[in-house]
Amino acid sequence: MTDPATKTVKAPRKTAAKPASGARKLVKAAQTVGDGGPVDNFPKGRRAQASEARKAAILKAALAVFARQGLDGASLEAIAQAAGISKANLLYYHPSKEALYVAVLEQGLSLWLAPLSRFTDGDDPADAIAALIGAKLAMSRDHPEVSRLFALEMLRGAPLLKPVLSGPLKAVFDAKVAVVQAWIDAGKLGKVDPPHLIFSIWALTQHYADFAVQVRALAGKSLSDKAFMDETQSALTALVLDGVRPR
């Protein structure tokens, strides 16, 4: 603060579009995926509790709205209303719409990455693959909005997520590719293309969240239907493991 003028200016109405790189924050969040974040379990006062509940409510409401309407389509007013607070209050917790969006993305990131992280080398590749399919499908059932949010972000060209994709995610991805390759080398798996296998499992499972409307229109069911969930899981697992050709 050597310039005395800056003291009074106080940012003259958002000049130009700031770099606004919430991307950095997302990369950090992706790296600390397993640890569940800061624990801070010391005794909370009523106020702190209420505040935390509100913050959670805001993120939940924002996720719901963003996942349906997209970043541009969502209005702060709509999110605030869904969270049961005023728009001004919403902006008290998150300085801007994009910051809120980043916070939502950040929160979803761990859920998003968890299944692949748990995909580890084991005796039976078939079991590991089945487990991965199960985990991702459960994710599509229990948190379809998260899946949709990420799909939306990809469709935009992932301006905020790209650093995560080519950074932390690529690291995990490469590791899992190696795992699959090891299975193939050991003769435990047919000669498949490891990267494509992972893409395939993602595509197959996320489809049921992202294209849920279509699935519902054509099959008449959704994953929230227990029978349909089971049926889908077996169908996908069978497809990936054995394909469709008669044996």
Add this chain to the structure above:
Amino acid sequence: MTDPATKTVKAPRKTAAKPASGARKLVKAAQTVGDGGPVDNFPKGRRAQASEARKAAILKAALAVFARQGLDGASLEAIAQAAGISKANLLYYHPSKEALYVAVLEQGLSLWLAPLSRFTDGDDPADAIAALIGAKLAMSRDHPEVSRLFALEMLRGAPLLKPVLSGPLKAVFDAKVAVVQAWIDAGKLGKVDPPHLIFSIWALTQHYADFAVQVRALAGKSLSDKAFMDETQSALTALVLDGVRPR
């Protein structure tokens, strides 16, 4: 016009949200998918030609912008600029943003539905399935924006497309499910779940268009790369036909 007042009022600024059902138009478009639309090949004047070219340019520009930014994120100004005309002129051709969006969707519908329509009963299910995968994958390579546009529409809950989904598309879908079932009954195919097989093929192939950023970030390639295209096609075909388990 019994009320003299209405004469001067002249619709006081778009009253309430009209039904605005461009959905009807879409359903009709979906039904006439194969015929390539009205042919009208009578001699065209210079004017008509230019007009047609402009219309095409508009739809192309609109597709590009809508597919990236979504209905809400896209601005008429941006589309007009991409098409090289003024916003007012754009609105001369399409009465509203939503109407333009519907027109774009309508145009993409035939491309979108074509591969499945061509999926017919034949001697060898393996060939038919491989062909379907090839066609859908080619679609992802040659018209990724169309794929993304539809994905975007699904993620929104398909407000405009739902009638198409549960109408014409469901009809085609059911027919193809029957085809697959017949193969199974004839012992030409393993005991797969026909609806899920179709969903799977859609999911697998569209993934490479919709999640192209992610694929590029993780695999370093995209379908426009000939080698990667071939590799992807074999990988997906092999997966669907034979699965990953060693034989």
Add this chain to the structure above:
DNA sequence: TCGAACTTGGACCATTTGGTCAAACATGGA
């Protein structure tokens, strides 16, 4: 050649919306 019909875009307008501000309201510790 001439005018009716088709095109085109600059100026405008109303509304929506992201964001700011200051004043009112809690609340919990001293």
Add this chain to the structure above:
DNA sequence: TCCATGTTTGACCAAATGGTCCAAGTTCGA
């Protein structure tokens, strides 16, 4: 009890945006 600190919101503001209007071209058939 009292106030410093943290919350909450209604009133506002400026920019962006969908859409309208009208005047100025263009084209093409008669």
